Amino acid sequence: MESSVSRRSALVLTGAAVGGVAAGRPREHADLVLHSGTVWTGNGTARAVAVKGMRIVAVGSDEHVLEWAGDRTRRVDLRGAFVGPGFRDQHTHLVQTALTGAGAETYRPVWKPYDEGEAFESRRRNGKRHLEIHARGETPVDNCTRSPVTEKMKNDLLVMQEEVARQGISTVVEAGLRDLGALDALFQLADEGRLKVRFLVRVGWGCLEEAARMGLRTGVGNEWVKVLGVKLYSDGWLGPRTAALRRPYTDDPYGFPREGVLFLEQERADRDVARARELGFNVTTHAIGDRGLKVTLNAYERAGVSPRDRWAVEHVQVAEDDLLERMIRRGVIASIQLSFATTDQRFAGDALGEKRLRYAYRWRDMLRARMPMVGGSDFGNEVLDPLWGLQRVVTRTEFDGTPPGGWMPDQRLDVPAALRLITSKAAFASYEERQRGTVSPGRYADLVVLKENPLTMPPERIAAATRLMTVTNGKITSETPVRYPPTA
Numbered sequence: 001m002e003s004s005v006s007r008r009s010a011l012v013l014t015g016a017a018v019g020g021v022a023a024g025r026p027r028e029h030a031d032l033v034l035h036s037g038t039v040w041t042g043n044g045t046a047r048a049v050a051v052k053g054m055r056i057v058a059v060g061s062d063e064h065v066l067e068w069a070g071d072r073t074r075r076v077d078l079r080g081a082f083v084g085p086g087f088r089d090q091h092t093h094l095v096q097t098a099l100t101g102a103g104a105e106t107y108r109p110v111w112k113p114y115d116e117g118e119a120f121e122s123r124r125r126n127g128k129r130h131l132e133i134h135a136r137g138e139t140p141v142d143n144c145t146r147s148p149v150t151e152k153m154k155n156d157l158l159v160m161q162e163e164v165a166r167q168g169i170s171t172v173v174e175a176g177l178r179d180l181g182a183l184d185a186l187f188q189l190a191d192e193g194r195l196k197v198r199f200l201v202r203v204g205w206g207c208l209e210e211a212a213r214m215g216l217r218t219g220v221g222n223e224w225v226k227v228l229g230v231k232l233y234s235d236g237w238l239g240p241r242t243a244a245l246r247r248p249y250t251d252d253p254y255g256f257p258r259e260g261v262l263f264l265e266q267e268r269a270d271r272d273v274a275r276a277r278e279l280g281f282n283v284t285t286h287a288i289g290d291r292g293l294k295v296t297l298n299a300y301e302r303a304g305v306s307p308r309d310r311w312a313v314e315h316v317q318v319a320e321d322d323l324l325e326r327m328i329r330r331g332v333i334a335s336i337q338l339s340f341a342t343t344d345q346r347f348a349g350d351a352l353g354e355k356r357l358r359y360a361y362r363w364r365d366m367l368r369a370r371m372p373m374v375g376g377s378d379f380g381n382e383v384l385d386p387l388w389g390l391q392r393v394v395t396r397t398e399f400d401g402t403p404p405g406g407w408m409p410d411q412r413l414d415v416p417a418a419l420r421l422i423t424s425k426a427a428f429a430s431y432e433e434r435q436r437g438t439v440s441p442g443r444y445a446d447l448v449v450l451k452e453n454p455l456t457m458p459p460e461r462i463a464a465a466t467r468l469m470t471v472t473n474g475k476i477t478s479e480t481p482v483r484y485p486p487t488a
């Protein structure tokens with residue numbers, strides 16, 4: 001197998017990767033060598049990768065990379081398996097979920113056929129909750145506590161990270177932490193050498209002042225736990241018709257205000273954003289409707305946002321050209337959730353009407369317009385599994401086959417573009433693109449090994465692919481084969 005493989009190996013490497021390979025015979029040995037596979041570096045392909053300590057030391061042909069193997073090197077024959085940059089998830093509520101004491105199964109994806117009655121009730125409940133929060137003059141991220149760290153809290157976090165690592169994920173972003181005690185616990189676990197997943201934390205707005213008093217701001221942390229910024233919350237959700245729109249909803253299934261719920265009035269948005277900047281926090285804001293997005297962008301612009309800041313907006317589900325252009329001009333990153341590519345088809349058309357739907361969930365248009373973008377799951381409201389998200393964003397067809405041909409099929413993403421949203425582009429959104437997000441020498445070794453190659457396999461089978469190994473910061477964090485085929 002080895003010889004036939006190297007005969008037909010045609011290396012397509014980036015400049016950076018070639019530089020690392022060309023260094024000649026290494027004087028040191030690697031700790032780990034993965035060989036005889038297909039390594040997707042993020043830009044091209046190679047056959048093998050070597051890891052020493054926390055870093056990648058070589059990427060290239062089997063012959064070159066195996067020169068790094070010594071007596072104490074762990075060699076893994078990939079037998080043709082796929083290696084890519086470790087998955088990153090730019091929007092989760094994993095830590096917040098772990099604080100509820102959730103069991104391991106909570107983090108595994110389960111597919112259920114769509115039940116309109118159940119979904120209707122759940123949307124009504126969420127909408128009522130939004131109206132109550134709004135009536136109190138608050139946003140959903142205004143509350144903050146700092147619970148004492150307990151062994152139970154730490155254990156619950158470890159149960160969660162085990163499942164996250166098994167799904168091929170190296171880095172997760174917590175989108176709006178409301179208990180700073182969990183951050184204390186994560187820092188303790190990192191000090192104790194017990195973390196397997198990297199946690200980048202955005203504190204919820206309510207925790208901003210206390211976090212600043214603790215000496216935290218963007219970039220504070222270590223290789224495992226880091227403060228990324230703060231999350232603000234401008235409007236509701238599209239399903240319950242509480243996302244704030246510039247023009248009224250087309251339908252009215254719940255009898256809520258027809259233009260949605262705007263939590264963040266302009267004056268407060270301006271003040272909050274300016275304060276976050278003053279305290280040194282990167283800003284992201286939940287904005288689903290175009291009115292929520294407009295208020296958010298007004299506030300960002302008044303605070304002088306520039307592409308250097310890498311601020312973001314979460315969801316960006318309804319956005320006409322004027323708003324997208326403003327984001328592109330200021331380098332504001334659109335943080336989208338891959339699974340929404342199919343789950344929101346159930347209500348988005350009714351809520352927005354056919355004409356306005358053309359300005360919704362149009363991710364391919366956004367990529368073509370060179371909008372900075374990043375992908376996530378919104379775990380807590382959606383499944384975590386990045387392969388489920390990948391299949392959904394590539395096919396725009398739900399696992400039950402609806403709609404045939406895909407929902408707004410011209411907005412389907414190709415696999416490399418979708419993978420970049422959860423690897424290199426996610427690294428960029430976290431100021432880590434020179435350290436992580438691609439498989440290249442000198443970068444941290446964050447890797448995922450899949451039995452099947454998502455770049456060549458039938459797209460409608462991606463969600464059922466098998467994870468064989470996860471490596472984060474050079475450490476093998478999972479080597480249990482894991483697959484979650486979406487069957488009812």
Ligand SMILES: [Zn+2]
Pocket residue numbers: 091092093175378381
């Ligand atoms: Zn969320």
